[in-house]
Amino acid sequence: MALQNFYEMQSKYEKERLAELERVKDRGTEKGYQYADRVDFSRSNYWFSVEIYSADGRIYGHYFSCQSLDVLKEAITWIISETKFYEVTAFVKDKAHVTFRDQGDIDTFDDYYREYFRFAEDVRETFPELENRLFTKEQMEQVYEKIIDKKEYQQFDDWLQDMCRSGLAYRCHRKFVPTKKGAKSSLNCSDEKANHQKERAGESRRNRYKRKNSR
Numbered sequence: 001m002a003l004q005n006f007y008e009m010q011s012k013y014e015k016e017r018l019a020e021l022e023r024v025k026d027r028g029t030e031k032g033y034q035y036a037d038r039v040d041f042s043r044s045n046y047w048f049s050v051e052i053y054s055a056d057g058r059i060y061g062h063y064f065s066c067q068s069l070d071v072l073k074e075a076i077t078w079i080i081s082e083t084k085f086y087e088v089t090a091f092v093k094d095k096a097h098v099t100f101r102d103q104g105d106i107d108t109f110d111d112y113y114r115e116y117f118r119f120a121e122d123v124r125e126t127f128p129e130l131e132n133r134l135f136t137k138e139q140m141e142q143v144y145e146k147i148i149d150k151k152e153y154q155q156f157d158d159w160l161q162d163m164c165r166s167g168l169a170y171r172c173h174r175k176f177v178p179t180k181k182g183a184k185s186s187l188n189c190s191d192e193k194a195n196h197q198k199e200r201a202g203e204s205r206r207n208r209y210k211r212k213n214s215r
Contacts, residue, residue: 011055018052020083021062024075032067033075039063039091046072047091050079073109076100116172117160123168134172 025035039047044065052060066072069092076088080100087101090113098112099105116134124131127147135143137160144156153159163169 014052014055016084017050020085021050021052023083024050024064024079027078028064028075031075031078032071033064036063036065040065041093045093048072048076048079049089049091050085051087051089069113073106076109077103077106080106117164118170118172120168120170140169 028034033048036043036047039049041047044067046066046069047063048066049061049063052062054060064075066075072090072092076090079085079088080102087099089097089099091097092113095113100109114136116136117140118134119127119130130143140160141156144153144159148159153162160169164171
């Protein structure tokens with residue numbers, strides 16, 4: 001009897017989740033995400049999945065591709081708050097997948113996935129208003145529109161690429177770091193800054209070597 005009740009409960013659970021899955025599918029047409037049978041990063045860089053436990057004890061993943069990071073975040077927020085799914089797993093290209101279970105997890109979404117930019121000291125000396133700030137790509141475009149000479153850089157992407165390549169700006173991500181008192185966000189700069197510092201250190205060593213041998 002107990003086993004029969006268990007299977008009946010599992011069957012009821014499965015039917016409820018399948019109905020919720022249809023709600024997610026229907027909403028995706030309007031909100032910019034689409035149902036798929038598996039994650040395929042050649043189709044999109046942003047995905048999420050929900051899982052359904054079947055009456056026979058198996059787990060089935062159901063996947064959705066998203067048009068952008070904003071669509072991904074909005075979809076996860078809606079599913080967690082408005083459906084009976086307990087968790088949603090996000091898949092972003094070149095990032096570790098992350099499972100979200102409540103609003104507290106969603107509040108850390110940007111810490112995992114948003115890309116930020118920070119200016120080097122040489123730039124901050126010329127433009128002090130850029131000091132001690134992180135910029136999204138959209139905010140970097142505003143900086144470009146306000147202070148950059150368009151004769152030298154006619155396209156925003158060309159300017160941004162040159163700034164990062166020359167070490168005058170760095171790509172950064174916020175990294176979620178657990179601590180004894182809870183959790184906090186810390187700045188995690190990409191390898192661009194480290195590579196640029198290595199190049200400068202190499203140039204300094206070469207210059208010292210030249211001076212030494214020219215004496």
